[in-house]
Amino acid sequence: MKEFDYIIVGQGIAGTVLAFQLRLKGKHVFVIDKNRDFTSSKIAPGTYNPMVLKRFTPCWKVEDQLTPLYDFLDAFETSFNTSIHVPLKLWRRFASIQEQNLWLEKSDHHRLVPFMKPSFISNPHKDINADFGFGEVKKSGWVDFLKLISIFKHRLISEGCFLDEEFDYNSMLIGKNTISYKSISAQKIVFCEGHRLTNNPFFNYLPLMRTKGELITVKLEGLNVQELIKSNITLLPLGDDVYKVGATFNWDDKDEICSVKAREELLAKLKELVNKNPVVINQYAGLRPTVKDRRALLGAHPNHDNIIVFNGLGTRGLLISPYLAIQLIEFMEKGVALDPEVDIKRYKNDMPC
Ligand SMILES: Cc1cc2nc3c(=O)[nH]c(=O)nc-3n(C[C@H](O)[C@H](O)[C@H](O)COP(=O)(O)OP(=O)(O)OC[C@H]3O[C@@H](n4cnc5c(N)ncnc54)[C@H](O)[C@@H]3O)c2cc1C
Structure with missing residues (x-):
């Protein structure tokens, strides 16, 4: 034994x-x-950020979670002499003037000051649709799971x-x-x-409820976006014009099979955000362990x-x-x-x- x-x-x-x-x-x-x-x-995709971006509120006990996260990532990278963590600027796309106003109002809140830049960013990307610009969330990034x-x-x-x-x-x-x-x-x-x-x-x-989620990876030739962009989907740049796009939320299906419906939903949302024709490279499905x-x-x-x-x-x-x-x-x-x-x-x- x-x-x-x-x-x-x-x-x-x-x-x-x-x-x-x-x-x-x-x-x-x-x-x-x-x-x-x-x-x-x-x-x-392995992204993280400290806020719930629908309503611009802090995540549950986020102030207690960031230090353990960074400590873990540092210790792991040191132990294995590797690099798995990429800090990234997260840009939340505004859909309206009302959202811009809400952003300004919330960025004054004492719990959100460390995470929200109080100014707007006007859209620098010619192939991204963002007439109302973006708000930048600090302390965000992704990890190669x-x-x-x-x-x-x-x-x-x-x-x-x-x-x-x-x-x-x-x-x-x-x-x-x-x-x-x-x-x-x-x-x-x-x-x-x-x-x-x-x-x-x-x-x-x-x-345990299990919530199905699907993602696609796409090639968007010449888009040249370096930030993690959040609208009603997330666009994560992986380099070489490849992006991970997701994710769907489906509370009914309990399988891990990729569906045409989810791919079409993601491509339709991507079309609203990006003026380029995506080439789908891959699709993934998984069940989140939700409670x-x-x-x-x-x-x-x-x-x-x-x-x-x-x-x-x-x-x-x-x-x-x-x-x-x-x-x-x-x-x-x-x-x-x-x-x-x-x-x-x-x-x-x-x-x-
Ligand atoms: C589409 C999608 C996008 C997501 N995006 C993000 C994101 O960007 N950032 C983020 O933080 N989270 C994200 N999540 C959530 C995150 O993936 C989950 O919270 C997390 O992966 C759950 O990890 P886990 O280790 O509990 O379970 P799992 O990842 O399911 O791992 C369980 C492991 O246990 C093994 N296993 C299970 N039962 C047994 C058994 N009886 N015997 C032997 N082996 C067993 C499985 O094979 C598996 O390897 C996303 C989830 C989905 C589905």
């Missing part, structure tokens, strides 16, 4: 951030992840701490102070399974305190995962209480008897 401190099931952004932070604290971690080409973390996940996985493989398989719940033995799985044992197991939590017999009572009350799902199983969940990252997995991983580690290592807003105790009455 190989002994570890933690077994982590699932290596999307949640499992990667948690495993990395635990290893920084000297913990021995074993990761089990079934390789899939398309998961929420692998298809997401695919590279992050792949680099970390290869390190784990090289150290014999990784297994590529679907976790078999029937092969798990639960002891008072240990969890065993085949030839591995650990003090605790943490499930970071994204939308597949719905298959997990220990946590499938939690209200009824829009808060993450963290904590121990009500009957087994060594079986833990880290899920429900929703639409902003990147921004919130380092902050929540720190909280979860404090909870697992020192018994520090979780924020009640994310603690799964709030759903204890939903657990079947």
Whole structure:
């Protein structure tokens, strides 16, 4: 039996951030992840920004989240001598004078001063339609999720701490102070399974809704946009005239199949924004692990305190995962209480008897 401190099931952004932070604290971690080409973390553009851009409000507890995010990215880049983080200017396109006025009004708000430039930017791009200009959001950027996940996985493989398989719940033995799985044992197991939590017999009572999202990558020859542009879609420049465009929100379909309807919706919105003919290179679909009350799902199983969940990252997995991983580690290592807003105790009455 190989002994570890933690077994982590699932290596999307949640499992990667948690495993990395635990290893920084000297913990021995074993990761089990079934390789899939398309998961929420692998298809997401990986952008972050501190605001809800529909209403110009700050994101939930964003002031507490940016430092853990930057610390995590710095530590990861240093550990692996790599570059995964690209800070970018985010330009929110205004649709009307009313939106410009709202921007000015909000940029005076004490919580938004650090994030909003109080002036307007007139449109410098001849092939972008933005008659009312843009507002600039500071502290935004994107992270190459695919590279992050792949680099970390290869390190784990090289150290014999990784297994590529679907976790078999029937092969798990639960002891008072240990969890065993085949030839591995650990003090605790943490499930970071994204939308597949719905298959997990220990946590499938939690209200994970799953929201389908689709994206396309397109070539827009000669557009020459360097900023991350947000209108009713996001345009993320990837270099060489290639852009990621997304995303759709679909609360009905629970599959990960690319649809013609979503592609047409994205192309129609792109046409409103850009005066160029896009060549579609690729299309992706994924299920966001969203929760009824829009808060993450963290904590121990009500009957087994060594079986833990880290899920429900929703639409902003990147921004919130380092902050929540720190909280979860404090909870697992020192018994520090979780924020009640994310603690799964709030759903204890939903657990079947
Ligand atoms: C279209 C779209 C665009 C998005 N854009 C952004 C964005 O720009 N910025 C942002 O921050 N967030 C974005 N998100 C949200 C973000 O992608 C999610 O919050 C995040 O990826 C969830 O990560 P996760 O690790 O919880 O789950 P996942 O990414 O689903 O990872 C779970 C992993 O666990 C594995 N797994 C699951 N169950 C098992 C099991 N039983 N055994 C073994 N392995 C298992 C899966 O194969 C997978 O590798 C977007 C999501 C979508 C769908």
